[in-house]
Amino acid sequence: MLRRCGTVLAALAPALIAVACVPSGHMTRYQAPVPTFDPIAFFAGPTQGHGSLAVAFSGSKPTLVEGHGVVEVDGSLRLEQTVRVGDKAATRRTWHLYRVAAGRYSGTLSDAKGPVSGDGTGNQLHLSFAMRGGLQAEQFLYLQPGGQVARNRMVVRKLGVPVASLDETIFRRPS
Structure with missing residues (x-):
């Protein structure tokens, strides 16, 4: 029995080490009462994000996200993004974000499975949504002083275990 447990632990060790290399917390050191993060205002117009995506068993890859947001007549945001991860071909995704109450948002994301909430x-925005393949994503965005830069930490979990994380800095660009 003990020998079988040791064999199982030895077989799982590489997986446990790889998962441990995926950062799972959010960046609370950036949390502050001001400036207030209004994602509809921040993402209106052009933005660009530079970051690093860490995926279990795959290591880290640089990311580049170029976006352009439009505030619709109803006050919602439509954000079109082009995403490049490492040397893979660029992909496109679309966000729709609606303010449902003070500090509360709802919406959709083209690569999500279901709604975004x-x-x-203060300066923190927390988004969560389900993804295909039984994945759950959480994003913590922190607006920095001056209102032109946001820090983003996204953590993706499978069965509650972190399997990927993104650390990104997003810049508002001149129109």
Whole structure:
């Protein structure tokens, strides 16, 4: 019995080590009461994000996300993004984000499976949504002083275990 447990632990060790290399927390050191993060205002117009995507068993890859947001007549945001990860071909995704109450948001994301929900407090915006393949994503975005830069930490989990994380800095660009 003990020998079988040791064999199982030895077989699982590489997987446990790889998962441990995926950062799972959010960046609370950036949390502050001001400036207030209004994602509809921040993402209106051109933005660009530079970051690093860490995936279990795959290591880290640089990311580049170029976006252009439009505030619709109803006050919602439509954000079109082009995403490049490492040397893979670029992909496109679309966000629609609606303010449902003070500090509360709802919406859709083209690569999500189901709705996006969000809440904001001070300079922090927390978004969560399900993805295909039984994955759950959480994003914590922190608006930096001056209102032109946001820090983003996204963690993707499978069965509650972190399998990927993104650390990104997003810049508002001049129109």
